[in-house]
Amino acid sequence: MKKKIIVAGHISYDITPIIYNTNGKDFGRLIKPGKLINIGKATVANGGSVNNTGMALHKFGADVELIAKIGNDEFGRQIMEKCKKEGAKTSFIISDSEDTSYTIVIAPPGFDRSFLHFTGTNDTFSFSDLDMSKIEGGYLFHFGYPTLMEGFYKDNAKDLIQMYKNIKELGLITSLDVAAIDPNSESGRQDWKEILRQVLPYVDVFEPSFEELLCMVDRDGYDRLLERASDNDICACLSLEKDIVPLAKKVMSLGASILLIKCGVAGMYLCTASGISQKLNLDSSWNDFKHFQKSFKPDIIKSAIGAGDTAIAAFLYGITNNYSPKKAMEIAAATGAMCITEYDTFSGLLSIDKLEEKIKNNWETQDFICE
Numbered sequence: 001m002k003k004k005i006i007v008a009g010h011i012s013y014d015i016t017p018i019i020y021n022t023n024g025k026d027f028g029r030l031i032k033p034g035k036l037i038n039i040g041k042a043t044v045a046n047g048g049s050v051n052n053t054g055m056a057l058h059k060f061g062a063d064v065e066l067i068a069k070i071g072n073d074e075f076g077r078q079i080m081e082k083c084k085k086e087g088a089k090t091s092f093i094i095s096d097s098e099d100t101s102y103t104i105v106i107a108p109p110g111f112d113r114s115f116l117h118f119t120g121t122n123d124t125f126s127f128s129d130l131d132m133s134k135i136e137g138g139y140l141f142h143f144g145y146p147t148l149m150e151g152f153y154k155d156n157a158k159d160l161i162q163m164y165k166n167i168k169e170l171g172l173i174t175s176l177d178v179a180a181i182d183p184n185s186e187s188g189r190q191d192w193k194e195i196l197r198q199v200l201p202y203v204d205v206f207e208p209s210f211e212e213l214l215c216m217v218d219r220d221g222y223d224r225l226l227e228r229a230s231d232n233d234i235c236a237c238l239s240l241e242k243d244i245v246p247l248a249k250k251v252m253s254l255g256a257s258i259l260l261i262k263c264g265v266a267g268m269y270l271c272t273a274s275g276i277s278q279k280l281n282l283d284s285s286w287n288d289f290k291h292f293q294k295s296f297k298p299d300i301i302k303s304a305i306g307a308g309d310t311a312i313a314a315f316l317y318g319i320t321n322n323y324s325p326k327k328a329m330e331i332a333a334a335t336g337a338m339c340i341t342e343y344d345t346f347s348g349l350l351s352i353d354k355l356e357e358k359i360k361n362n363w364e365t366q367d368f369i370c371e
Contacts, residue, residue, distance in 0.1 A: 002062065005140045007049070014044070014102070067091045069094075102117075104117075119149075119150070130163070156190065183215070210243070264308075269293075291329060294365040297337070298341055309345065314328075331359075334355045338355070
């Protein structure tokens with residue numbers, strides 16, 4: 001029998017116009033009042049953590065159920081229809097009085113993506129919306145993007161902490177992903193280091209990006225890194241020993257058990273606590289494991305949207321199927337590299353078998369990280 005995975009949290013309807021070659025110029029600098037910029041056709045697809053991570057797990061053949069809140073509107077109906085078309089199991093909370101979240105994704109070639117985002121029903125989703133009967137009896141619970149969901153970050157993230165405490169008491173493996181925080185937003189004004197100190201003891205697997213994590217626990221360090229990177233990709237300017245490892249140690253001291261730090265184009269770093277194999281019934285190789293996995297060279301780059309979320313899906317698939325930590329990292333990095341070959345987060349993905357075959361055939365890795 002397959003182990004049931006519940007993926008809950010943020011979902012949105014994504015509109016991604018194709019942006020032609022900007023000749024090395026940041027797209028934001030090309031936008032001027034009164035100027036017309038020709039773009040290509042738009043890809044419309046479901047987005048957000050629940051879609052990106054949940055549907056990738058579904059494509060891998062996992063027993064997964066998706067839980068999110070949407071409105072009874074056109075975008076909400078489109079989200080449900082696209083999930084239904086792929087045969088995914090959903091338990092959506094539908095509001096008749098609120099509008100579904102949507103995002104306009106700006107993904108110019110050669111630059112990191114930017115977003116125009118309407119929070120919609122994601123802001124009113126709260127712990128009280130969850131039907132715990134759909135969660136108990138599951139094997140793993142994953143929640144994504146509470147940093148973008150007011151119901152889960154307001155009041156010092158009271159609902160987020162209570163949710164993880166209750167679900168951990170049910171005996172499930174728990175997993176948490178976050179999204180980038182606008183320092184000037186209400187979410188950005190929260191004390192995320194203290195929130196993590198309270199929630200991480202109930203979280204078994206934590207999968208933030210380096211930039212997100214640094215912003216949450218060391219705002220001054222985050223500002224210094226932005227200044228150091230200037231107009232360059234932050235993740236192409238990182239040192240393993242000077243940047244990534246010290247941050248990992250800091251977060252592990254807050255109570256993390258399995259910490260997977262996504263480092264964008266550079267790859268990902270995994271750090272685990274001692275005794276974690278007994279706690280989660282994993283192979284002993286998971287105990288006190290530390291490793292940096294380089295990224296795989298993608299066949300083509302169309303959009304980086306969802307790469308981290310789909311990588312998480314592969315990593316969680318590895319945990320639920322008793323993979324070694326190194327193998328789980330390899331399929332996670334490989335999935336991220338396949339995700340960016342299409343504008344949506346689903347159609348570029350390969351099955352786990354094909355991913356493993358591609359890795360065995362000496363898939364080339366990339367060297368962006370400084371030792």
